Amino acid sequence: MARTPNGGAIASSDAAALGKDELFWGALFRGLNRGGSFLQLQIRQIIVTAIEDGRLPLGMKMPSSRDLATVLKVSRNTVVIAYEQLVDQNFLVSRQRSGYFVAGLPKKFATETPGLAEVTSRGDEHWADRFAVRPSAHRNIVKPLDWQTHPYPFIFGQFDPSLFPTNDWRESARAALSVPEINNWARDLIDGDDPALIEQLQLQVLPRRGIHARADEIMMTIGAQHALYLIATLFINGQTKVGIEEPGYPDARNIFRMLTPNVVPLSVDGEGLVPDATFQSCALAYVTASHQCPTAVTMPLPRRVELLKAAAAGDVVVVEDDYEGELMPETATLPPLKSLDRASNVLYVGSLSKALAPGLRLGYVVAPAPV
Structure with a gap:
C-alpha cells in the first residue's frame, strides 16, 4: 500500500497508475476541504485555477476519475460529475478510451497568430483628453483589503460573518432554484x-x-x-x-x-x-x-x-x-x-x-x- 500526501492509503494498483504524479495531484488539491460541502465545486475551482495559471498545461492528461477519487478520498461519482461539468465548460475534453485532457487555447495564442500585431499598452496621456469625467481623481475613502487582520479594524460598512443567517440563506437559495421559481425570476421582466x-x-x-x-x-x-x-x-x-x-x-x-x-x-x-x-x-x-x-x-x-x-x-x-x-x-x-x-x-x-x-x-x- 502507498500513502497519499494526507496520510490516506492508496491501493497498489491505483498508486502504480498515478506513479510519480501522485505527489503532484496531492499537492494541487491540498486546499480541498474534504469535510466541507460542495466538493464538486471545490474540485472544479481548483482545476480551473490550475489551468488558468499554467500549472495544468494544454493537452495534459488528467488522472482517471478512480485515481483522483482515491487521492482525494472522495467518492468516484463526485470526480466524474466535476469532470463532466468541466467538459461542458470547455476546460477539459473527453477522448474515448483515453480519458480527460486539458482543453482550451494556449495563453500566447493571440500573439502567435499571423497577422495580429502585439498588444501595446497606451499610457495615461493617450486617454486623458478623451475622458468626459475623471472619477479616480475624486477624494474618497480607502478601505484596506486586509482590514480584518488589524488589531482595531474600524472599517465602515462591513458585516460580521458569524451573524449571517447561513441556514436561512441556504434554504432560500434551494427554494429559489426549483423549476417553478426559476421560471419566475429568470425571465425578462423588462422594467419591472x-x-x-x-x-x-x-x-x-x-x-x-x-x-x-x-x-x-x-x-x-x-x-x-x-x-x-x-x-x-x-x-x-x-x-x-x-x-x-x-x-x-x-x-x-x-x-x-x-x-x-x-x-x-x-x-x-x-x-x-x-x-x-x-x-x-x-x-x-x-x-x-x-x-x-x-x-x-x-x-x-x-x-x-x-x-x-x-x-x-x-x-x-x-x-x-x-x-x-x-x-x-x-x-x-x-x-x-x-x-x-x-x-x-x-x-x-x-x-x-x-x-x-x-x-x-x-x-x-x-x-x-x-x-
Whole structure:
C-alpha cells in the first residue's frame, strides 16, 4: 500500500497508475476541504485555477476519475460529475478510451497568430483628453483589503460573518432554484422588479420604518450607490444646485459632482443637517437623518419637521439615505423623513447591505410613482 500526501492509503494498483504524479495531484488539491460541502465545486475551482495559471498545461492528461477519487478520498461519482461539468465548460475534453485532457487555447495564442500585431499598452496621456469625467481623481475613502487582520479594524460598512443567517440563506437559495421559481425570476421582466421581493419590502421592511408604499412607488437597485446615481441622473444637469451635508458621504458627493459643478456644503450641527437658507436654495439635497454620515448624529423629531417645512417652502427634492436605519436602536421611535412627508418632496433610499451583506448589492428607492 502507498500513502497519499494526507496520510490516506492508496491501493497498489491505483498508486502504480498515478506513479510519480501522485505527489503532484496531492499537492494541487491540498486546499480541498474534504469535510466541507460542495466538493464538486471545490474540485472544479481548483482545476480551473490550475489551468488558468499554467500549472495544468494544454493537452495534459488528467488522472482517471478512480485515481483522483482515491487521492482525494472522495467518492468516484463526485470526480466524474466535476469532470463532466468541466467538459461542458470547455476546460477539459473527453477522448474515448483515453480519458480527460486539458482543453482550451494556449495563453500566447493571440500573439502567435499571423497577422495580429502585439498588444501595446497606451499610457495615461493617450486617454486623458478623451475622458468626459475623471472619477479616480475624486477624494474618497480607502478601505484596506486586509482590514480584518488589524488589531482595531474600524472599517465602515462591513458585516460580521458569524451573524449571517447561513441556514436561512441556504434554504432560500434551494427554494429559489426549483423549476417553478426559476421560471419566475429568470425571465425578462423588462422594467419591472420581482413582485415577490417588492411584496416583502412592502410587508416586512418598510412598515417597520413607518413607510407605506404601493408597488409602483418602489424600485430595486444594485445597492444604495446605484440608487443615488439613478436619482442624480434623473434630476441633475450642469446648472442644478445640489446640497450635501458637510461633513458627508464621499460617494454621494462624488456622484453629484460628476453631473454638476454646483455642489454646495450644507451645515451640520449636534442635531444633524441645518435647514437654513442655503438648504432652501438647493434644487436637491442629500440627507442622512437617522444616522448622519459620518458624525453619527441622530436628527431629533422637531428638526425633522423643521427640515420638511423648509423643503416644502423652497421646493427642495430631499434624498433621504436611511442606510443604517434598521440597525440603530435609538432611532426605532423616530420616523424617517419619508414617513412624515406630506408634500411628496422626499425620495427614500434604503439598502439591505448593512442588515444582510454588502456584497449582495441590494438596495431600493421609494418615491412618488412619476419618479
